[in-house]
């Protein structure tokens with residue numbers, strides 16, 4: 001996905017009362033996301049975080065306003081579901097990085113109604129990670145004032161949003177690409193936090209790599225007697 005979305009800079013901050021017991025997504029690990037709507041035309045953000053826009057830079061981001069425990073659902077992304085062809089037709093000239101989340105093979109959530117949840121930036125050393133296709137959870141305890149981020153490689157499996165990263169993390173990859181999900185060092189780091197369609201891709205690639213490694217190992221052992 002991207003430096004997630006923001007089309008119409010409309011502040012949709014609304015108070016959301018705690019609903020711990022009446023949502024299938026709430027209550028096991030905690031969240032205050034209001035799940036009452038049966039679909040999500042608009043991305044929603046935890047009341048423990050808020051979006052802000054830099055006065056000088058104009059850059060948008062999301063920061064924690066209260067401590068957020070590990071596993072807390074911090075955002076649920078919404079939008080209109082489109083395939084790649086429909087997405088390109090519907091968004092000529094739009095920088096999709098900030099308005100689109102890839103959720104499956106050739107399936108994209110296009111945010112048509114801007115929300116602070118759409119301002120969650122990419123980081124190569126993020127504080128949050130995907131759980132499933134559209135939910136974002138805290139990967140660790142997040143302190144007030146810390147930025148909420150996630151690694152877009154865990155959602156994106158196509159090159160619609162490639163960019164130069166300036167997240168500043170020691171492990172920063174520099175160039176963020178649509179095939180970053182192929183990087184084995186990310187598989188362990190984000191185990192359980194890749195979008196499900198990418199988990200399937202990684203499983204296939206991992207098995208193929210394992211088979212190739214076994215073939216190479218076999219070839220090596222067969223050669224050793226002649227060494």
Ligand SMILES: [Zn+2]
Nearest residue numbers: 124165167172
């Ligand atoms: Zn980076």
